[in-house]
Structure formats: C-alpha cells, structure tokens
Amino acid sequence: MTELRDLYQAVILDHNNNPRNYGKLTLANRHAEGVNPLCGDQVNVFFRLGDDVSVKEVGFEGRGCAICMASASIMTETVKHLSVVQADQYVTAFCSLAVGENSYFTGRLDLSTLNILAGVKAYPARIKCATLAWHTARSALSKGGASVTTET
Amino acid sequence: MLDLQAIRQDFPILHQQVNGQPLVYLDNAASSQKPNQVIDAISDYYRQDNANVHRGVHRLSQRATDAYEGSRSKVRGFLNAKSDKEIVFVRGATEAINLIAQSFVRPQLNSGDEILISHMEHHANIVPWQMLCEQTGAKLNVIPMNLQGELDLSTFDDLLTAKTKILALGHVSNALGTINPIKDMIAKAHAKDIPVLIDGAQAVPHMSVDVQQLDCDFYVFSGHKMFAPTGIGALYGKQDLLEKMPPWQGGGDMILSVSFEHTQYNELPYKFEAGTPHIAGAIGLGAAVDYVTALGSDCIAAHEHQLINYATERANAEKDMQIFGQAPVKAGILSFALDGIHPHDIGTILDQEGVAIRTGHHCAMPVMTHYGVSATARASFGPYNTIDEIDVLFRAMDKVREMFRQ
Numbered sequence: 001m002t003e004l005r006d007l008y009q010a011v012i013l014d015h016n017n018n019p020r021n022y023g024k025l026t027l028a029n030r031h032a033e034g035v036n037p038l039c040g041d042q043v044n045v046f047f048r049l050g051d052d053v054s055v056k057e058v059g060f061e062g063r064g065c066a067i068c069m070a071s072a073s074i075m076t077e078t079v080k081h082l083s084v085v086q087a088d089q090y091v092t093a094f095c096s097l098a099v100g101e102n103s104y105f106t107g108r109l110d111l112s113t114l115n116i117l118a119g120v121k122a123y124p125a126r127i128k129c130a131t132l133a134w135h136t137a138r139s140a141l142s143k144g145g146a147s148v149t150t151e152t
Numbered sequence: 153m154l155d156l157q158a159i160r161q162d163f164p165i166l167h168q169q170v171n172g173q174p175l176v177y178l179d180n181a182a183s184s185q186k187p188n189q190v191i192d193a194i195s196d197y198y199r200q201d202n203a204n205v206h207r208g209v210h211r212l213s214q215r216a217t218d219a220y221e222g223s224r225s226k227v228r229g230f231l232n233a234k235s236d237k238e239i240v241f242v243r244g245a246t247e248a249i250n251l252i253a254q255s256f257v258r259p260q261l262n263s264g265d266e267i268l269i270s271h272m273e274h275h276a277n278i279v280p281w282q283m284l285c286e287q288t289g290a291k292l293n294v295i296p297m298n299l300q301g302e303l304d305l306s307t308f309d310d311l312l313t314a315k316t317k318i319l320a321l322g323h324v325s326n327a328l329g330t331i332n333p334i335k336d337m338i339a340k341a342h343a344k345d346i347p348v349l350i351d352g353a354q355a356v357p358h359m360s361v362d363v364q365q366l367d368c369d370f371y372v373f374s375g376h377k378m379f380a381p382t383g384i385g386a387l388y389g390k391q392d393l394l395e396k397m398p399p400w401q402g403g404g405d406m407i408l409s410v411s412f413e414h415t416q417y418n419e420l421p422y423k424f425e426a427g428t429p430h431i432a433g434a435i436g437l438g439a440a441v442d443y444v445t446a447l448g449s450d451c452i453a454a455h456e457h458q459l460i461n462y463a464t465e466r467a468n469a470e471k472d473m474q475i476f477g478q479a480p481v482k483a484g485i486l487s488f489a490l491d492g493i494h495p496h497d498i499g500t501i502l503d504q505e506g507v508a509i510r511t512g513h514h515c516a517m518p519v520m521t522h523y524g525v526s527a528t529a530r531a532s533f534g535p536y537n538t539i540d541e542i543d544v545l546f547r548a549m550d551k552v553r554e555m556f557r558q
Contacts, residue, residue: 003504004500004501004504004555005555007500008497008501008555008556013556038512039496039511039512039513039526039527040512040513040517040520040526040527041496041526042526063526064494064496064526065494065495065496065497066493066494066497066556067496067497068494068496069494123500125500126496126500129496
C-alpha cells in the first residue's frame, strides 16, 4: 500500500476531487479532444491564446480515472500564462517524466509540481492515463494539429 | 460438484504471487487460464507430431492430420452438431462472424435490407455488420435492452421484418452476464424464415450448448475463453447453408484443383480453411473440450452460479457499490462501480492485492452508453474460482476505499 500511496498521493486525490480550471471555455480559440479508445477516457482541452501567443485562459472537461483527471488539472495550472513554446516544452518534459526518462528540459524547467505524478511510471498500464491531457493540450496548441478546431 | 482443489492443481499459472499476494484471477470473461492438459497437448504435438496437415504421406503429417481432425470431431460432439463438416476452424468468434457476414449474408443483401442485432453485443458482433451495411446500403437494427440488463423484447416481432436477412445475437453478454432467451428468439426468427447467428464466446465455457436443440443456423466461439489457446475458435454452420456459401478466403487447402482458368473448391469444411491452419491451436482446443466435458458443463454452471450469487449478495450489501446487469438469468459476471472512484483506479489497487479484474468498456461501448458510464469494473468467474477468492476481492475493495476516502 505504501507504493500505491506514491501513485495516489493526497495532492493527486485533491486534484481529482476538485479539478482546477474545469469546464468549457466560452471564449476559447484553441480546442482539442483527446480520447483513449482502449479505456473510454475522454478529455477536452480549451485555450484562449492572446495576441502574444501566450495562454491567457485554459480549461478542460472530460471523464476518466483519478490519474487522468488529476493530470489534466495539473496540466492546466502548469501551462497557464506560458507562451505556446514554453507550454510545449512542459508537455515534452512531462511525457518523459511519466515514463521515468529525462528530457532536454529536465533540470531546465521547474518540474516540482509535475513530479507528484512521477509515481505513474511504476504502472505501465496507467501511463497513458497520465499523458492523455498533455497530448491533447499539445494538439490544441499546435496550429496544424489534425484534431485542432478553432472556436470563437 | 466440482473438486476445486483438483481443478486448481490443473492450472499451474494460478499458483503464483502477484505483488506479494496470491493471484486471484477474476478476468475469465476476457480470457481463461489453461490447464496442464491443454498445455501438454500443445507441447506434445510440437515435440512429437508436428507437420503440415492434409498433405504429406509421411507419418508425422498423418499424425498431425489425425489430431487436427480429431479435434474437429470433439468440437462437433461438444456442440452436438450433426456432422464434422459443419465445424470450421477459425481464429476466433470475431473471424467467424466476419466470415458469415461476408460469405453468407453479403451475397443476398440489397440496399434497404436489414440486419438485426441487440444493444448488448460485443463489438465483434456489431462492427462486422456495420461494415457490411456500409458496403451494401443495408440497415442495422438493434433490439433494445432495459436497465436490468435484459433484452426488451416488446418490439422484437416488429424488428423481424420481411427485409431482415439475419439475426445476430450474443448468447451471454460479456459486459453484464445476461443469458439471453435465444431458443425462443431463434424460433421467432425462423417463423419468418430469418436465419440466426449466435455469438457463443461467453457461453461455451460456462454452460452446455446443443446447436440442434437450439436450431440456430450458425454458432461461433473462441477457444481462449474456454481454456484453449488464443488464435483458435470454431464456427458451426448448418451443412446446407455452408454448402451454398462461397469461400471466404482463397489459398491452399481450400481447393480440389487449380488451373489458371478455373479453381474447383474443396468440400466442407475445408472450403473455409484456406492456408495452413492453427494446427496446434486446434489440438489445444480439442484438449480443452475434453477438459470441460470431464468437468461437466452443468457442474461448471452450477458452481459459477453459486459464485455469482454470493458475489451479488455481497455487492448488494455495500451501499457505495452499483451493479450493472441484474438479469434474473445470469452467468458468472459481476460488472460494477464504486461511487466516485473510477474503475481504472479500482483495477490498479486490486492488482496490488493480487486480484486481476477487467476495467473499461469491455468492447461493449453501447452497453456503457446505456448506463451513462464510460467504464465499469468487472469480475468474471471460472470453474477454478472459489468463494474465498470473492472474499479476497471484497477485502481488496476495502483497500480501494481506504486509498480514496481518507
């Protein structure tokens, strides 16, 4: 159970029970849907980017396990107020962290908040739960992303 | 009565620890474990008899052919089909349904014709028909279900129309455990000359099946859910229907003669078995049929009935537990949710306690939609499971609550 508590830390359960930035953004100009077809998890991520191409507002909604929901919540807190380029760096850093690997950004970015999800690396079947919202965010932020829709 | 201790000794995989706890395997609806009798049959085949079938004049090929065809006879006996010609070896239930869709239904299907399935089908009994509808302009109709997880048959007669070209129906729901009243439904379809395919993947490991008594036109199942290896299954079809059907795949073994001008197809069942088959798998399936027959399908059903009754009783006593599928006639499948805790989290925490269950949509997404959920947790039982193991499951659920409800 001790090892499990590394995965289900109090902070993660708190994000699951009280997800931050939850809900659809009415003024979003970037949106992507992420689904995990194997387990039915679904996340919608919304961004309102400013003229300076930074994240002014971010929101998400969806359904999934505690890891998926907490990770989505933490993602929104992480990328808020960042430039699109910086946000993308965090996506790269997080996806590496989730599989227990270093990336170019390890040590260059402050990953202290994200580290509470690092326990997921011990549960290979659950890594995709943790990374779903991050991949979805990247898809929404990359202009040419196939699943990106622009809403006004 | 099953001798549980002896049965458990037959399954070497059960005697291991997972995460420091004795393994409690409750994911039988996804795939069953394999007894020594099946493992040995496969290993003996490769050690002693391995060769291609239906070809060589040499001794090994003859032994391989005898074992392969011997398994076909065993499957015929298991389903009580009339003839070995009515048993086609396939990769599994999925392949069998695709075969019937393309080879039996498609040639007689016109735009506007109808195919009837039910709301509780596995994707394997939905998607091949949807593909067929896309190819032909036919329409897919669906028998509804109620909240208990039973088929709602109030509109069944109306759904069987002059345009219905096949009724394809699951015998037992993999997501809910419901045992459908297929005998009556087959009779009603036949009264309107509509052929019926039964997906028996969840039925054959758990109850006796008699295709002559059911009078179904096609019955399909997968070996791996009934103690045989993956990649092998069987299609039963009435001989007169199989005779009329064109081959599905072309290749070796399904021909009598080939020239560049013309190919004469082989007789049943070889017409539908193109290429070198999964010989070892079929032999394993034969051994699995022997195993189930020795235990007795009725004894297995009685034992699993006891397990599901006990598990349901315990689940009903838990205020925060919801059961999906409470049909009065049910196989050993308990699909459930815990208030506020996602099934995947339940699955991970149970795994730490050595308990293996399935979490997700169980390849039955319309069933999930019916209940307004994206996933459930599912414990499914086999003949080697015990009442004690269900107690372990419920103790492990307390750990789930402990983790989430601080």
